[in-house]
Amino acid sequence: MIDVQQVTKIYHDKKVVNGVSFQINEGECTALIGPNGAGKSTLIDMIIGDRHPNDGQIVSDDHQLDKKRMGILFQTTAFPDVIKVKELFKLYKSFYKDTISIEDFKEITRFRDDKLEQFASKLSGGERRILDFALAIIGKPEFLILDEPTSAMDTEMRKHFWKVIEQMKQEGKTIFYTSHYIEEVERMADRVVVLNKGELVMDSTPRAIRHSEHKTHIQIPLSSKHIIEYLENVSVEETKDVLIITTQDINPVMKTFMKHNMDFNEIEISKESLMDTIFSKNEERI
Incomplete structure (x- = not known):
């Protein structure tokens, strides 16, 4: 050492x-x-x-x-x-x-x-x-x-x-x-x-x-846009091809998807990258 x-x-x-x-x-x-x-x-x-x-x-x-x-x-x-x-x-x-x-x-x-x-x-x-x-x-x-x-x-x-x-x-x-x-x-x-x-x-x-950063990004097809009205405490960004849902707690979002029979094959889930997490925490300290 x-x-x-x-x-x-x-x-x-x-x-x-x-x-x-x-x-x-x-x-x-x-x-x-x-x-x-x-x-x-x-x-x-x-x-x-x-x-x-x-x-x-x-x-x-x-x-x-x-x-x-x-x-x-x-x-x-x-x-x-x-x-x-x-x-x-x-x-x-x-x-x-x-x-x-x-x-x-x-x-x-x-x-x-x-x-x-x-x-x-x-x-x-x-x-x-x-x-x-x-x-x-x-x-x-x-x-x-x-x-x-x-x-x-x-x-x-x-x-x-x-x-x-x-x-x-x-x-x-x-x-x-x-x-x-x-x-x-x-x-x-x-x-x-x-x-x-x-x-x-x-x-x-x-x-x-x-994993110290709980923010999760979920991409869903535009055809499932109606599901947004059932979600709480999320932010949504619409692009040409998909909707990007950002949440601090993925569990209620996934429960809502299941309740409305979302096709999970059409969903993409990603965490914040290491770089994003590091620099976001650095900004908080400055």
């Missing part, structure tokens, strides 16, 4: 991170999200030890913060102009006693032998990103920090990347990452930590966050 305890970081008399406390549990995948300028990168810099808090502390109970046990993927990385992919692999491999094999490296990056002969600086943005990730895990880290890991990746590469992360989760690795892609948070995170204006505004699981 890594324990972030009342951490504050001040730049130019401004609290960029303000009294933040949470835990990163061993073997879990924790997502750190928030708008631009929320303090995410500053918090990551303090966790990895590149910056030091003005107040508070970050401690671990089993030396997880030892640089030899950490893998770090920064938001941006610049490769030298004239170094080949295979040379980078050999260089990073020399830093560690126990490393992944060249076969594992090629499987993670999806690079063929000819790609290993290319200069890293000449790769596409997505290829450089997956290369950067593969280099970050060459030493088989136990704790992995990823800052916007899939930026510049196309959809196919992003799916491949998260398959690799899923395998690492199954191996019991501890993962802490930021992402602007909310679907990645819903899919991969065991816990979600939300920062806004340097303050912690939420720390929970994706499921608990979604």
Whole structure:
């Protein structure tokens, strides 16, 4: 477990991170999200030890913060102009006693032998990103920090990347990452930590966050519009194709549908998305 305890970081008399406390549990995948300028990168810099808090502390109970046990993927990385992919692999491999094999490296990056002969600086943005990730895990880290890991990746590469992360989760690795892609948070995170204006505004699981919001959306065909007059405490939006009923309590709505013999095959029910729930709760706190 890594324990972030009342951490504050001040730049130019401004609290960029303000009294933040949470835990990163061993073997879990924790997502750190928030708008631009929320303090995410500053918090990551303090966790990895590149910056030091003005107040508070970050401690671990089993030396997880030892640089030899950490893998770090920064938001941006610049490769030298004239170094080949295979040379980078050999260089990073020399830093560690126990490393992944060249076969594992090629499987993670999806690079063929000819790609290993290319200069890293000449790769596409997505290829450089997956290369950067593969280099970050060459030493088989136990704790992995990823800052916007899939930026510049196309959809196919992003799916491949998260398959690799899923395998690492199954191996019991501890993962802490930021992402602007909310679907990645819903899919991969065991816990979600939300920062806004340097303050912690939420720390929970994706499921608990979604279910803390009772709002439900129900779509019914326009041909069933007459049912609306029998419903109470709902809001209704009419589109070209359907009626969208929004309610805080779905039970009486469904009972009314059953009473009037609604065809449930024509009904679509959805909860608020994780993003909608998070941002609606953030607005309530501001």
